[in-house]
Structures are given as structure tokens and as C-alpha cells.
Amino acid sequence: MTTSPTEFSEPVAVAAGNAPAGRPSAASARDVARVLLRRPLALGGLVWIGLMVVLALFGTLIAPSGENDVDVPHMLQGPSGLHWFGTDELGRDVLSRVIIAAQPSLEVSVVSVGFALVAGVLLGLLAGYYGRFADSFIMRCMDILFAFPVMLLAIAIVAVLGAGIGNAMIAIAVVYTPIFARITRASVLSVREDVYVRAAVSIGVPDREIITRHILPNVAGPVIVQTSLSLGFAILTEAALSFLGLGVQPPQPSWGGMLYEAQGFMQQAWWMAVFPGLAIVLTVLSFNLVGDALRDVLDPRRRTQLEAAARP
Numbered sequence: 001m002t003t004s005p006t007e008f009s010e011p012v013a014v015a016a017g018n019a020p021a022g023r024p025s026a027a028s029a030r031d032v033a034r035v036l037l038r039r040p041l042a043l044g045g046l047v048w049i050g051l052m053v054v055l056a057l058f059g060t061l062i063a064p065s066g067e068n069d070v071d072v073p074h075m076l077q078g079p080s081g082l083h084w085f086g087t088d089e090l091g092r093d094v095l096s097r098v099i100i101a102a103q104p105s106l107e108v109s110v111v112s113v114g115f116a117l118v119a120g121v122l123l124g125l126l127a128g129y130y131g132r133f134a135d136s137f138i139m140r141c142m143d144i145l146f147a148f149p150v151m152l153l154a155i156a157i158v159a160v161l162g163a164g165i166g167n168a169m170i171a172i173a174v175v176y177t178p179i180f181a182r183i184t185r186a187s188v189l190s191v192r193e194d195v196y197v198r199a200a201v202s203i204g205v206p207d208r209e210i211i212t213r214h215i216l217p218n219v220a221g222p223v224i225v226q227t228s229l230s231l232g233f234a235i236l237t238e239a240a241l242s243f244l245g246l247g248v249q250p251p252q253p254s255w256g257g258m259l260y261e262a263q264g265f266m267q268q269a270w271w272m273a274v275f276p277g278l279a280i281v282l283t284v285l286s287f288n289l290v291g292d293a294l295r296d297v298l299d300p301r302r303r304t305q306l307e308a309a310a311r312p
Helices: 029-038 040-062 094-130 132-146 150-161 165-191 195-202 207-243 255-265 271-298 300-310
Strands: none
Touching (some): 094 132, 150 207, 195 207, 207 271
């Protein structure tokens, strides 16, 4: 028998086909498309993210030149037909470096948030479903991590482990795990006292089946939204670590590293900072816009409100 849950709160909608009468069903592909069409900024954000993914996968083939092709006679030249984003202090093409730098930025973001997602969801499921000692122990550990500012904790972890892209991934994964754990736990607490969950417990359905069939569908929506938001902020964190020399190491280009190199040439070569800075801002903003749209699609109550407001 499973541990009897002890806390009560308002449940959220379950997956389509399993929802009790009167509850909104899960979002469909049509719902997603309708919300995106109503939000051109979110649609634009999705297009930008797709472009960044293409650059991350095929950047070396798309870039006009190599990221470290030095051309001293053409150093610190402004944007032109030959170098659309200008050149840096060594004559390297800034456009090529911005394109190729998309790969490590997205790689660190996706891998670190992926690890944080898996670890956080598992910990949240254990804390929320079993409660009692597991809940107290896990959430107190998460509270300790939450006590530190994100950047300060990430810098401290990388300082202990050593600079490098791999350690930056570990640091970012650690600082974002508590967020997923808290969101998952809250979602579990909101449904574990629902009728169909209690019925499954009473007839002896194994915990694993209850979690996968009844709990996880309710966790998916909030976690997906948080994943989109965390991907954007992870890119920002990686850029900050690389700016401080703790993330991606030269000569591999990164957006944060390019900002660090540009700080000594702000007066004479503004383009060295503006274009990698824009890449960071637009990518983070795109993930946030998509996350907001996903919230409206995956939150059944929010979707119902939007549909009611759209009716004549």
C-alpha cells in the first residue's frame, strides 16, 4: 500500500480522456496553434528559437568564415558589405563568431536545464507524493539551494570545480533543480487527493502506475512552461559565466566571451558588443514569450478564460 497523502488542495486538470466531468481537457495541437496565431510576438519568438537551433547545428557551414580566421589588416572595421557585423580587434568576422557561438550557448542551456528537469521532477514527485520525511528532507535541501542567488551559487560551484563548459553545465543544472522540484511538488500536492487517485490507491494500484498515469499528466503543463523560461535564463547564466571567464573557454567563441572581449573597444568598435548582446537578449526574450504562450495553452483554466474572452 502507498503512503496515504495528508495535504489537500485544489486539483488541476488531468490528461484528455481521463478528466472528470466538468473539467477542462488537455490542450490540443489546435489550441497551441490558435494561441500562437493570436500572439505574433510568441510566434516570432518560436521562429527565432528555430533559427538559433539551425545555427547551433549548422553554424560552421553557414558562417561566412571561420570563427578564428585572423585578418589583421581589416581589424576593427565597422559593418559593411564584406563584414555585415564588422570585425574585432584581430580582424575576425563578428557575424561568423556570433553564428558559431550559438552552438555552445544552446548546448549549455539545453543540457543543463535537461539535467535540472529530470532531477527536479524526480525529487518533486518523491516529496509531493510520499510526503512526511521525504518531503521534509528534500524540500529543506532545496531551500538551502534557494537561499543563494542564482549567479552567486553558479559562480561558487564553477570556482570549486574549475572553469570550463562542462562544469558550467553542472553549475547551471544545480541552481535550476530546486525550481523544477518546487513546481513538481506543488502540482503533485494539487492532485494526489483527487477522487481517481484515491480510488487507485484504495484498490492497490502500484505507485509507479499511479504516478505515470495520473500524476505526471498534471505535472507536465507547469513543467513544460518552466522549461521554456529556464532555457532562456540558462543562456543568460552561461553568458555571464563566460563573460567572467568561467564558462566557454577561448578560442571557442561564446556570446558572453565576445562581450568580455568587446569591453576594451566600446568607444571605437561598438559593434563588437552590440551584436552578441542582441543575440543574447533576443534569444532570452524569445524563450520567455514562448513560455508565456505555453502557459496560456497548458493551463486549462487560463485557456478557458481566453476562449471565453474571445467569444463575441
